[in-house]
Amino acid sequence: MAQVPAQARRIELILQQIESLPTLPGIAMRLLQLTTDDDSDTNQVVELIRSDQALSVKVLALCRAADFGVRGNEVDIDRAVVMLGFDAVRNAVLSIKVMESFAEAEVDAAPDDGAARFDRPAFWRHCLAVAIAAELIAARHSHLRDLKPADAFMCGLLHDLGKLALDYALPRSYLRVIELTEKTHGNIAEIERDVLDLDHHTAGKRLAERWQLPHVIQDAMWLHGVPFESLPDLPHRRLIGLIGLADLLVRRQHIGYSGNHDLDESLIERATALGLDADEVESVVAETHEELRRRSEAMGLSDQPTTRLMLESIMQANSVLGRLNQDLQHKRQLAGSQSQALDVIGRFHRRASEPGRSVQDVLAEAVRSAGEVFGPGFYAIIHQPTDDPNWVVSRYHHSGRLINSRMMEPPPHSPSLAQLIDADQLSVDTMGVLPWLHDVLADHNDIRRIRLLPITEAWGTASVMLHDRTALPKPRLLAALTRSWGAAIAAAAKHEGARRLGERLAETNRIVAQSQQTLTRSKSLARLGEMASGAAHEMNNPLAVISGRAQLLAATLEQGSKARESAELIFEQSQRLSDLISALRLFAEPPKPNIQDVNVTAVIERAVHFVQQRAPDAPAIRVSVSPAMPPLHADAEQLASALGEVVLNAVQSGGTSPVELSIHVDPLKGRWNFNVKDDGVGMDARTLEHAFDPFFSAQPAGRQPGLGLARARRLVECMGGDIELRSTQGQGSTAIVTMPFIGADTLGQGPIRIRSGSDQEEKGEERAARSQSIR
Amino acid sequence: MTEKTTDYRGKPVFTTGEAAEVCQVSQQTIIRCFDSGRLRGFRVPGSRFRRIPRDELLRFMRENDIPLTRLEGGKRRVLVVDDDQQIVELFVDVLEADGRFEIRTASTGYDAGVITEQFRPELMILDYMLPDVNGNVVCQTVRQNPDLNGTKIIIVSGVVNQDEIEDLLSAGADDFVKKPFNIEKLVDRIAELLEIA
Numbered sequence: 001m002a003q004v005p006a007q008a009r010r011i012e013l014i015l016q017q018i019e020s021l022p023t024l025p026g027i028a029m030r031l032l033q034l035t036t037d038d039d040s041d042t043n044q045v046v047e048l049i050r051s052d053q054a055l056s057v058k059v060l061a062l063c064r065a066a067d068f069g070v071r072g073n074e075v076d077i078d079r080a081v082v083m084l085g086f087d088a089v090r091n092a093v094l095s096i097k098v099m100e101s102f103a104e105a106e107v108d109a110a111p112d113d114g115a116a117r118f119d120r121p122a123f124w125r126h127c128l129a130v131a132i133a134a135e136l137i138a139a140r141h142s143h144l145r146d147l148k149p150a151d152a153f154m155c156g157l158l159h160d161l162g163k164l165a166l167d168y169a170l171p172r173s174y175l176r177v178i179e180l181t182e183k184t185h186g187n188i189a190e191i192e193r194d195v196l197d198l199d200h201h202t203a204g205k206r207l208a209e210r211w212q213l214p215h216v217i218q219d220a221m222w223l224h225g226v227p228f229e230s231l232p233d234l235p236h237r238r239l240i241g242l243i244g245l246a247d248l249l250v251r252r253q254h255i256g257y258s259g260n261h262d263l264d265e266s267l268i269e270r271a272t273a274l275g276l277d278a279d280e281v282e283s284v285v286a287e288t289h290e291e292l293r294r295r296s297e298a299m300g301l302s303d304q305p306t307t308r309l310m311l312e313s314i315m316q317a318n319s320v321l322g323r324l325n326q327d328l329q330h331k332r333q334l335a336g337s338q339s340q341a342l343d344v345i346g347r348f349h350r351r352a353s354e355p356g357r358s359v360q361d362v363l364a365e366a367v368r369s370a371g372e373v374f375g376p377g378f379y380a381i382i383h384q385p386t387d388d389p390n391w392v393v394s395r396y397h398h399s400g401r402l403i404n405s406r407m408m409e410p411p412p413h414s415p416s417l418a419q420l421i422d423a424d425q426l427s428v429d430t431m432g433v434l435p436w437l438h439d440v441l442a443d444h445n446d447i448r449r450i451r452l453l454p455i456t457e458a459w460g461t462a463s464v465m466l467h468d469r470t471a472l473p474k475p476r477l478l479a480a481l482t483r484s485w486g487a488a489i490a491a492a493a494k495h496e497g498a499r500r501l502g503e504r505l506a507e508t509n510r511i512v513a514q515s516q517q518t519l520t521r522s523k524s525l526a527r528l529g530e531m532a533s534g535a536a537h538e539m540n541n542p543l544a545v546i547s548g549r550a551q552l553l554a555a556t557l558e559q560g561s562k563a564r565e566s567a568e569l570i571f572e573q574s575q576r577l578s579d580l581i582s583a584l585r586l587f588a589e590p591p592k593p594n595i596q597d598v599n600v601t602a603v604i605e606r607a608v609h610f611v612q613q614r615a616p617d618a619p620a621i622r623v624s625v626s627p628a629m630p631p632l633h634a635d636a637e638q639l640a641s642a643l644g645e646v647v648l649n650a651v652q653s654g655g656t657s658p659v660e661l662s663i664h665v666d667p668l669k670g671r672w673n674f675n676v677k678d679d680g681v682g683m684d685a686r687t688l689e690h691a692f693d694p695f696f697s698a699q700p701a702g703r704q705p706g707l708g709l710a711r712a713r714r715l716v717e718c719m720g721g722d723i724e725l726r727s728t729q730g731q732g733s734t735a736i737v738t739m740p741f742i743g744a745d746t747l748g749q750g751p752i753r754i755r756s757g758s759d760q761e762e763k764g765e766e767r768a769a770r771s772q773s774i775r
Numbered sequence: 776m777t778e779k780t781t782d783y784r785g786k787p788v789f790t791t792g793e794a795a796e797v798c799q800v801s802q803q804t805i806i807r808c809f810d811s812g813r814l815r816g817f818r819v820p821g822s823r824f825r826r827i828p829r830d831e832l833l834r835f836m837r838e839n840d841i842p843l844t845r846l847e848g849g850k851r852r853v854l855v856v857d858d859d860q861q862i863v864e865l866f867v868d869v870l871e872a873d874g875r876f877e878i879r880t881a882s883t884g885y886d887a888g889v890i891t892e893q894f895r896p897e898l899m900i901l902d903y904m905l906p907d908v909n910g911n912v913v914c915q916t917v918r919q920n921p922d923l924n925g926t927k928i929i930i931v932s933g934v935v936n937q938d939e940i941e942d943l944l945s946a947g948a949d950d951f952v953k954k955p956f957n958i959e960k961l962v963d964r965i966a967e968l969l970e971i972a
Contacts, residue, residue, distance in 0.1 A: 533934060536933050536934045537904060537932075537933045537934050538933075539933070540932075540933025540934070540953075540954045540955060541859045541861070541862055541933055541954060542861075543933075543954065543955045544862060544865070544933070544954035544955035544956060545859075545861045545862060545865055545955075546955070547955035547956070548865040548869065548955065548956070548958060549865065551957070551958040551959075552865075552868060552869065552872065552958065555872075555958075574955055575955065578953075578954075578955050582953075585934075589936075591937050591938070
């Protein structure tokens with residue numbers, strides 16, 4: 001970056017050199033003045049030309065060459081001026097005078113080493129050819145009022161004057177440019193920028209400005225290399241495009257020397273883009289050659305390097321042109337600031353439209369964007385989301401970094417932010433009455449300097465930017481900025497809403513799927529209940545007969561005999577079958593739990609007792625209870641029974657170490673955890689999946705199938721709890737029984753309450769305070 | 776047992792002599808109790824003859840721990856109600872094997888009502904699920920009849936639901952037994968309810 005100042009100085013030096021070119025002779029300037037003034041008298045022009053004998057001869061020669069029905073020497077200047085019109089005469093004079101200017105400067109600049117050099121005749125031939133081609137094309141599109149043949153000729157002739165200026169100012173460097181261009185067959189403008197840091201477009205523009213040439217010529221010199229689509233919206237935009245087109249056409253024909261070997265563009269496409277008839281454009285080619293031959297002869301370009309001919313030419317624009325010039329300057333400035341704003345808006349949109357941007361992100365980007373335009377300072381945004389009475393007030397660094405953000409409740413009865421903006425009553429005064437605004441602005445030294453900038457939004461959202469900047473862009477530009485921000489904020493809000501909706505939908509789907517599962521299960525449980533009820537009635541009668549008859553039979557048989565034992569066995573087994581039917585029915589339709597405050601230790605004792613009864617040979621069970629347990633809210637018998645089934649399952653898992661039963665309270669989730677851990681054979685995926693199914697057993701034969709875990713889960717669920725099984729095959733299993741702090745019967749009926757064991761009676765206030773801290 | 780020939784079962788009103796025989800005390804004792812009001816009764820209109828209603832005599836005997844054998848006869852009246860013939864036969868076999876019971880059977884609620892009026896069972900073994908009415912309806916009907924004040928009711932069912940059992944007990948049932956049952960325990964419970972254990 002250190003080279004930038006050096007580079008800038010170098011360019012300035014070159015430009016100074018260019019500007020040191022001689023100005024146009026007085027006669028040319030006077031002529032320009034006259035020909036651009038509609039009120040001027042023909043005689044004045046004629047007099048002026050006549051005053052310069054050499055000029056008169058050349059003008060007449062040009063007129064003859066142009067063949068406007070003027071023949072031989074019999075025609076004099078005043079006739080020519082009348083016949084040709086001011087424009088043509090002016091063009092002729094300009095051409096001549098410009099060429100003369102450079103021809104004079106050439107004298108000591110010409111190298112004599114015979115190496116590559118800037119071929120001026122070829123250069124002029126190129127310029128003349130472009131001028132002729134442009135003039136002819138314009139003439140064939142006479143319906144296009146912005147393409148005047150005379151203007152086209154003049155612009156075409158002078159469009160490449162920058163090259164001449166550069167060659168004049170830096171002859172040796174420019175030779176290098178020529179050499180490189182010939183070697184690489186590239187575009188001369190790029191090589192000029194590489195070697196000189198300055199191309200002929202810019203050089204031409206500066207020269208034109210110095211010579212105060214008409215605007216249209218200035219722009220033709222400056223912008224003819226710019227693609228038509230990218231040209232600024234100027235009145236003579238198409239004319240400049242035409243020069244570019246004529247330039248391309250001439251280069252295609254290899255007429256003269258331009259230094260641009262870039263021929264890839266399509267003539268037809270360019271013509272179409274300009275709104276020209278492509279056939280007409282192409283038909284111009286042959287005529288251009290012919291016309292060029294005639295005019296070259298007239299100007300002496302064909303034989304002798306005619307630079308002499310050009311020596312004293314060039315003129316000056318009149319005061320009207322000067323005003324026009326100023327106008328253009330102004331427009332260019334405007335275009336400049338507009339393009340800056342466009343850049344800012346463009347950058348904003350690029351950043352704000354990145355995927356996943358939230359409303360807050362976009363607000364931050366809006367501040368960053370404001371910071372770029374307004375400059376550093378205080379920035380905050382008040383935003384009211386859709387359908388939300390609260391206002392979000394955020395302070396930002398001018399880079400868009402969030403400093404702090406808070407949700408504010410506006411005072412009662414105050415209108416919504418959107419209404420405030422619509423009503424146009426937004427001011428620091430109205431906002432200042434809101435007490436919280438003082439908090440937000442507390443660290444700003446002067447609240448009176450805060451300004452409010454409403455950000456217009458659609459769809460019900462609203463924002464206001466607070467800032468302390470005084471130099472703001474023009475109203476139209478500002479409106480464009482705020483509208484851009486507003487649209488992006490509204491879009492982000494919509495997007496956020498849609499995303500939230502999507503998330504909610506997904507969650508609802510999940511819940512629906514879950515409840516469907518639960519419903520299916522409870523439906524099948526209900527059917528099982530009906531079946532079990534029927535079965536209990538239908539099966540217990542025959543069982544009662546079998547059992548009763550077996551008992552009667554046993555009583556008649558001899559005590560201790562084989563027959564009596566058999567009879568007793570029949571009785572026992574029928575009893576067992578009956579128990580199973582009862583259990584199945586209890587599983588399907590468990591009795592309503594009798595929820596009470598119960599002591600955990602008592603429940604554990606009952607569960608362990610249950611296990612010892614069912615499996616008297618079971619190894620010891622290791623129980624750990626964390627101290628100071630609050631009372632448990634459950635049906636003591638059912639919970640003990642459920643825990644017993646789970647522990648029994650662990651005891652029968654084939655482990656070697658004692659089964660561990662640990663109990664602790666999870667205050668965050670508001671529940672009890674009973675963990676039952678064994679180091680038995682564990683379960684595979686299939687077993688885990690079906691572990692809670694009634695009558696499921698992992699072993700195909702052997703272990704007694706039953707309702708154990710199924711029943712345990714049923715009981716726990718009826719009390720609002722849950723059982724989860726985790727297992728790795730070969731490494732044992734862990735069953736986690738969770739119970740809520742509140743029983744199923746009081747679910748959703750009030751705040752959760754925990755009481756410590758000793759403090760059974762609480763005062764209302766204390767209870768309220770506690771329940772609040774738990775909620 | 777041979778000295779006694781008179782069958783007092785179902786006799787509604789007793790003379791003082793009959794009451795003395797039933798209670799195995801002298802007639803004089805009965806008259807004294809009657810006159811002091813400890814044994815309530817009435818005098819035959821237009822005469823001085825004392826008469827004692829059956830229920831009052833029963834109450835008097837219980838109060839003074841006098842065995843009821845002579846009044847009730849040797850066997851206690853039990854009515855078995857079930858629509859499953861096999862079950863009915865099982866109960867009959869069980870109770871007959873015990874020997875202390877006189878047994879009648881019914882297979883519907885309607886039959887049960889008719890038989891109860893004549894037989895005046897001291898205990899009913901009642902299936903909860905009958906073809907016409909449910910056990911609890913039979914229960915209520917029995918309890919509304921003052922003549923059947925002392926009748927005990929045991930409900931038997933293959934379906935056990937704690938809530939239903941509560942309902943049955945409050946409707947007037949004395950006990951509930953689930954099918955299949957342990958014969959020994961059932962008979963013990965019957966004897967207990969009839970105070971013949």
